[in-house]
Amino acid sequence: MKWTEDQSRAITTRDTNLLVSAAAGSGKTALLIERIRRMIMEEGVPVSGLLVLTFTRSAAAEMKDRLKRTLQEALLESQADHAAILEALSALPTASISTLHAFCQGILREYFQEAGIDPEFILGGEGELTIMRKAAMESLFEEKYQAIPPGETDAFAQLVEMYTGNRDDQGLKELVEKFYNFLMTLPDAQSWCISALQNFDMTPQNFWESFWGQTMRQDMAVDLRAAEEILETCLVMVEDSEIFAKTQEQLVGDARGVTRALEALEEGPEVYSAALQAIAFPRYKGSREDKETSDAIKDQRNMAKEIVKAIQKKMAGGLDAALEALSQMKGPMEALVALTMDFWGAFRKLKEEKAMLDFNDLEQYTLKVLENPAIASELQAKYQHVFLDEYQDTNGMQEAIIQCILRGDNYFMVGDVKQSIYRFRLADPGIFIEKYNRFKESDTPEETLITLSQNFRSCQGVVDGVNGVFEKIMTPELGEVDYDDRARLYKGMSGDGPYTRTQVHILETGRDEEDASADSSPVVCEAAFIARKIQEMVGKPIYITKSGETRTLTYRDIGVLMRAVAATGDTYARVFSEAGIPVYFEGGRTYYESLEIILVLNLLKIIDNGDQDIPLVSVMLSPMGGFTVEECTKIRLGAEAPWFHQSLRVYAQGKEDDLARKARAFLEQLGEWALDAQILSVEDFLWKLYQDTGYYAFVGALPGGAQRQSNLRVLLKRAGDYKRSTLKGIFHFIGFIEEMKKHKFDTSPPVTLGENEDVVRIMSIHKSKGLEFPVVFVAGMGRRFNTKSHSGRVLFHKDLGICPDKVDPESRLIEPTIAKALCGDRVRVESLSEEMRLLYVAMTRAMESLILVGGVKDFKGSMDRWQYPASLFYLKKAQCFLDWVMLSAVDGGPVVPALPEDGGEAMTSMGCYDITLHPWGSGESAVMGKEAETLALEKSGDLELADEVRRRLAWRYPFQGAVEPPEKMTVTEIAKVRAGNLENGGDAPELVIRPAFLQQSADGFAPAELGTGIHTILQGLDLKKIRGCGQDWKALGDTIEKQAADMAARERIAPALLAALNLEPIQRFFTTETGQRLLAAKTLQRELPFNYQVEAARIRPEWAGKGQTITVQGMIDCCFLEDGAWVLLDYKTDRFFGAKEKERLVARYQTQLGLYAEALAALTGIPVKEQRLCFLMENV
Secondary structure, three states: OOOOHHHHHHHHOOOOEEEEEEOOOOOHHHHHHHHHHHHHHOOOOOHHHEEEEEOOHHHHHHHHHHHHHHHHHHHOOOOOOHHHHHHHHHHHHHOEEEEHHHHHHHHHHHOHHHHOOOOOOEEOOHHHHHHHHHHHHHHHHHHHHHHOOOOOOOHHHHHHHHHOOOOOOHHHHHHHHHHHHHHOOOOOHHHHHHHHHHHHHOOHHHHHHOHHHHHHHHHHHHHHHHHHHHHHHHHHHHOOOHHHHHHHHHHHHHHHHHHHHHHHOOOOHHHHHHHHHOOOOOOOOOOOOOHHHHHHHHHHHHHHHHHHHHHHHHHOOHHHHHHHHHHOOHHHHHHHHHHHHHHHHHHHHHHHHOOEEOHHHHHHHHHHHHOOHHHHHHHHHHOOEEEEOOHHHOOHHHHHHHHOOOOOOOEEEEEOHHHOOOHHHOOOHHHHHHHHHHHHHOOOOOEEEEEEOEEOOOOHHHHHHHHHHHHHHOEOOOEOOOOOOOOOOEEOOOOOOOOOOEEEEEEEOOOOOOOOOOOOHHHHHHHHHHHHHHHHHOOOEEEEOOOOEEEEOOHHHEEEEEOOHHHHHHHHHHHHHHOOOOEEEOOOOOHHHOHHHHHHHHHHHHHHOOOOHHHHHHHHOOOOOOOOHHHHHHHHHHOOOOOHHHHHHHHHHHOOOHHHHHHHHHHHHHHHHHHHHHHOOHHHHHHHHHHHHOHHHHHHOOOOHHHHHHHHHHHHHHHHHHHOOOOOHHHHHHHHHHHHHHOOOOOOOOOOOOOOOOOEEEEEHHHHOOOOEEEEEEOOOOOOOOOHHHOOOEEEEOOOEEEEEEEOOOOOOEEEOHHHHHHHHHHHHHHHHHHHHHHHHHHOOEEEEEEEEEEEOOHHHHHHHHOOOOOHHHHOOOOOHHHHHHHHHHOOOOOOOOOOOOOOOEEEEEOOEEEEEEOOOOOOOHHHHHHHHHHHHHHHOOHHHHHHHHHHHOOOOOOOOOOOOOOEEEHHHHHHHHOOOOOOOOOOOOEOOOEHHHOOOOOOOOHHHHHHHHHHHHHHOOHHHHHOOOOOHHHHHHHHHHHHHHHHHOOOOOHHHHHHOOOHHHHHHOOOHHHHHHHHOOOEEEEEEEEEEEEHHHOOHHHOOOOOEEEEEEEEEEEEEEOOEEEEEEEEOOOOOOHHHHHHHHHHHHHHHHHHHHHHHHHHOOOEEEEEEEEHHHOO
């Protein structure tokens, strides 16, 4: 193989720590194998002297296999040292070529005494560890609750008050687990916590000089520079113009103020604050003689003004007040640290009792062992060369482990930080970035950087498309990479086929593409559009640059990649199938949801406990049971008993017909299996069931039989994993599987597809990493980024520390501290950087043709976002991949042309892109007709159909009434049970004209989501400000809108949801008699949670005699004291049409309201004099 100059340097360079930054398609794995081969064959390095680490078992196995094949090929060379090669091949099976965790496991097996662990430790499975983690948390919280002094509040109780939800303490538990997982990535968590808590005691000057202060100054500098650039653009527009002389003078003053504030950032907090507040932006002085230019300048200046005003607002309270608010959170954060450390200890203790470790333990204990200088020296002597693949995916703990075994000049690191996409797994690309920047400037022989930029995968058109985007958008500030000449791609292949430009297809869908509805019209339209493009392309000739041949494009040449594959992949697969396109998508329904797995688990349930009606009937009606519906009905009617399983036994024992004999044989078989289950391991017993029932062979004969049998084999493998745990028996195995399902561990169906199957692959961008396709569609380009990573009451950051909201436990008001605001901004930028790198991975999978497809709500609104230059300020405002692509294409130049008036497509070429705008409907297929039918049904309000749907949804399993009462029920569940809608409290859809799951507003939100939004705003309103409006209707509306906007800014309500809400019903409510009485009250409670015990028999008569109580959980919307008694309000957002519909709704909510009143009176000792349903949408 002919190596490039840079590849040769990476292969031959020795006696240095070498960082190889290998761009996509640059052949890094091949050169890594060649470097190892030469060390073994030419330099006499034994295989045992090499440590080669990566992050996945498949990558380690592939590396070992490729090295084996390389050495075997060398045996065929006559001049080769055959003895040395054979020795290396014999040592290869035990070579230290593995995952980092496998390496840690080997260290701990050898040095278990130093680690202080059981030498026979086992590595816990995800399911069992989840159960243990939950048990440790529950036990710890119970212990903490018991320790709260009666009538007092300790630190734990304060945490519970601040961070629990309205109904339980799950929010605090999740916070503790999130913090624990974060701490596991740090090499010295204890010291980090001590340092993080010290941050709460800063003075303004300390803050300004701290990392927090540096971060704040950097963020403000970016925004101020954006304002400065906007004003400079305005000045260019008025240069040498007499009619704009006053405007120019004004703009100069504006720009001078912004520039002064930028300079003052380095002069201390007081100077900066004064300079910032001095920027006034006086009333605009335009020109009537050139109104168009004047208005354009005004719009631009207003944008600069908004940027500055936002910064001024951040600094308005002063640093002293902000740091005082932060200091008030030190106590709660100390308590959170202590609680998390207690959880760490409790979880570790449970694992120690079972001699079990998890992956975090492997790293923690290994670092402990390697901190012994003698052991570290021993390993340094053993490993002459250390290799780490995919270096961009490491974290601080893993880096600390590796540093312990290095000599100082024998570390080979290879990766590409542009492909670092695992921050959600707590990978830290900053480690690669810091080393890259240091090595780039280093002149010491121990630090060497080699950059591989030649791409041997993609044709020139794809390379240009990738560079065209990322040279404009990827920077050290966003993307965390300087996409300079070293980082950009260069075509490495010599072949030259026809030049193919990167295609960008933008579909105007009329709606946002939201996560909540995978089958919403935009998703279906986009899928149908891609399906049509695939049909047009398959069967046509395509030139493959890598091989230099022209051949026919097949389905297997095409990959469809997307960010949110779990939300939309099933829809794409369905649309493709309906279009006749063979497709493979492994991210759909989990294998636990497949019918064969459900049935086998049901069989296990009734073997363990036959008194379970639903699993029993399921098995009886299956091929394993062989009963018909008529036979089961005859059994139920022929033997009176409360439960079906009792009817089955009565019928089997009391009758002598053929059905009774069949029933007896079935029950006897269950009994025999129950005895076998006590003797055999679950794995052996499961295989016996497969054989005894013939079910494994049966499913193999069904359509998709290979996949069904593969699913059953995976369940068998899970049983094998379970056998290695400390749990025993099928009862615990069923619980083990349920926990796996609950936490979504190992849920993907097993792959039965060969790599040569002629199908289109649909996959996530994450799964596509390392793969390549001649044709790549990147779908969902218009889908909004996920913003969850920078939400939450407390954020944790390795550099910024612990960053909480300020929570008032009494008023329940939540405001971001200065630390939380800074950390939220930082995490948001880091998340955007990860999204940018995801786009890079997706685009670099393409070999010959790269097609980007995204939907937008309307072209005009999108064009407004894309008209600006691709500067950092606007790039940070991007909402989706498509924004970045279009900002890079337009970059302040002429905007893409609008659609022609006849409704056709609009096409243009910009740089290296062919951009096509498609109006709504151009991507439609047959499947779109089904969507239209659904919409027609929605609008028709067919009452007969509604009645039929209501009747079907109201059907209940007839024998479930005698189930054991639950420990807890919500008020809503109890109301439904009493109304006969539910047997045991599970949710069922309420139905007025049509099912709720078919309803959505024009903004894409279901009515329940809109109702929740109204409740959120009512809970968060400052009533003092509402009172101050008096009867001024406009002032009242403005006050509500402003407070709602503040809630969105503080992430108490999603901005998109707020935009969809009509706030006028809230405004009207405060003008009603009820609203005025509420405002006049001196004592009131909003969103008041409660737990209230009642006898189970009060909820269901069938539960009488069981002597059990049920904890009723609820949330009172609002109550206020009036004349010494409570007035209770329950807000509803239902609409009704006429008096009868109103009566039906009142009756429906009466039970709920009565329970609220009963609980409120019992818990406070104050009577409830009035209960009111407030139908906000109807003003009653």
